[in-house]
Amino acid sequence: MLDIKWIRDNPAALDAALAKRGAAPQAQTLIELDEARRSHVGALQALQERRNLASKDIGKAMAAKDQEKAEALKAEVATLKDELQAGEARERELDEALKYALSVLPNIPLDEVPVGADEGGNVELRKVGDKPAFDFKPKEHYELGEALGMMDFERAAKMSGARFTILTGALARLERALGQFMLDLHTAEHGYTEVNPPLMVNDGAAYGTDKLPKFGDDLFRTTDGRWLIPTAEVPLTYLAAGEILSEDELPRRYVAQTACFRSEAGSAGRDTRGMLRQHQFIKVELVSVTTPDTSLDEHERMTASAENVLKRLGLPFRTVVLCTGDMGFGAQKTYDIEVWLPGQDTYREISSCSVCGDFQARRMNARCRKPGDKATRFVHTLNGSGVAVGRALIAVMENYQNADGSITVPEALRPYMGGLTKIEKAI
Template identity: 70%
Template sequence: MLDIKWIRENPEALDAALAKRGAEPLSASLITLDQKRRAVAQAMQDMQSRRNSASKEIGAAMAQKDMELAEKLKAEVASLKDTLPAAEEEERQLTAELTDALSRVPNIPHDDVPVGKDENDNVVARVVGEKPTWNHKPFEHYEIGENLGYMDFERAAKLSGARFTVLTSQLARLERALGQFMLDLHTSEHGYTEVSSPLMVRDDAMYGTGQLPKFAEDLFKTTDGRWLIPTAEVTLTNLVSGEILDQEKLPLRFTALTPSFRSEAGSAGRDTRGMLRQHQFWKCELVSITDAESSMEEHERMTACAEEVLKRLGLHFRTMTLCTGDMGFGARKTYDLEVWLPGQNTYREISSCSVCGDFQGRRMNARYRNKDGKGTTFVHTLNGSGTAVGRCLIAVMENYLNEDGSITVPDVLLPYMGGIKRIEKAA
């Protein structure tokens, strides 16, 4: 969430930033609403002040036996007491309206983010590795998985409907191996603390990371009012919600391997084949909580941690700097890692690493004590996939496919595979 004080002082900057995102200007409407709220708050404060002073004047008038003045003052106090509740309610309503309006305003892009309309305007930051070359024909992951007998979409549909997958035997183990490898890498070498966190959260947690109120239709809600997490970013970031941290203890770095749940409300007809876009999928999430000075440097570090996963798996990928029109709602700058999928003959996103500035910290009311002891500052937050396990499975299947339809297990995953070096067709 943006600071209304900053908006009042920088209306042109806000509207220029929104224009870069392809959004309409909002500064005028926000400032008008804020002026109404502040006017009512000031009037209420004046009434409270007058009520208090009039109450004191009553005692003075009575001491001087000026009963006429005392009665007049009593009538004024009574009138103020009757008027104040309505003013307080109006102030509450205007505050709630302003908070809701601010909560729907996207973050301000960082100055070095390329300006653009959509994914076609994203910029290649770097390319790692080379596209594999084979003598045999490449296949898409669902063709490979079904041919092996370990990937079943019909049974998944029988259980849960569209956009679900049943993996069995060696493919199920390969998926598990990928998740464990990522978690071990990030905790043992990259300095992240492993967290086992809830998969269901309250409204406040979703609000804190920006999923609510704007993106409710993209989420799954339980019958008791909780939400299934769309990413462990929600739980990991909200670990510091409402807290005041010591700057010396920052950054905090958390990772978790969890299922994620998304309704995919806006993706009807997209990626309906296979397991590229699922309602439920595993993801290894990375979250950092930093001070204001180090968040941009932490963004580069986090992205490098995610890239290391793909490097060790021997996968060809490119890192893209997203343009202003393609960035997520809460991001100031985002790198997408796009892995090469031979079966599709294209790159597909496998990780997205974003720095959010104090956008989420303000929503969560999470702060840190400054080293100089002069007050507190909202924390800066970052999040990234390290990486999406299902999409990584797809990449391994397509890039390590052999001519006979089997899949060679990447060397780095062998310690997790119980002696399985090649995934072969079910007997």
């Protein structure tokens, strides 16, 4: 969430930033909402002051035995009480209107973010690894998985509908191995603390991490009003909610492997074959909570941690910086890591690493303070996939496929596979 005081002081800067994102200007509307709220609060304060004064005058009139004046003042106080109650209700309405308008406003892109309307404006930063050379036409992951008899979409659809998958045997173990490998790498070498968080959160956590109210349609809700997490970013980031952290404790770095749940409301017709876009999937998530001074360096570090997963797995990838029109709602800047998929003959996103500045921290009141100081400031938050486990499974299958349909197990995963070197169809 953006600061209304900053918006009042920088209306042109806000509208210029929104224009970069392809959004309409909002500064004037927000300032008018804030002015209406301020004016109303001022009027309420005047009413309260008049009520307090009239209440004192009742006592004076009673002491002077001026019953007529006392009764008139009592009637005035009763009227003022009714006006105050109605005014307080209106104040809540104005507060909610401003809060909602601010809560659906996207973050301000950093100056270095390239301006563009969509993914066509993204800028490639680097390519890492050589694409595999096959002497046969490479297959897509779902062709390989079904032929192995270890990837079943038909039975998944019978029990759950579209966009679900059943993995069995060595492919199920391979997915589990990928997650374990990532967790070990991030905790042992990259300095992240492993967390096993809840998979359901309340409104406060979803709002504090900018998923509500704007993205409610993308989430699944339980019958008792909780939300299934779309990513572990939500519970991991919300660990800092309401806290005042000492800056010498920062950064805090968290990693979790969880199931994630998304309705994919806006993706009708996209990636309907295979495992690329599922309602339920496994992801290893990275979250950092930093001081405002160190968040950009942490962004580079987090991206490097995610890239290292793919390097260790021997998967070719490229890293791009997203343009303003393709960047997520809460991000100031985002790097996407795209893994090469031979079956599709293209790069596909496998990790998105974003720095959010104080955008989420304002919503969840997460602050920090230098030792010895009284003043506080909002922390900065970052999140990134480290990486999407299901998509890593797809990438391993397609890049390590053999002509006979078997899958060679990458060396980094063999200790997690009981020494298995190749996944083959059971005879």
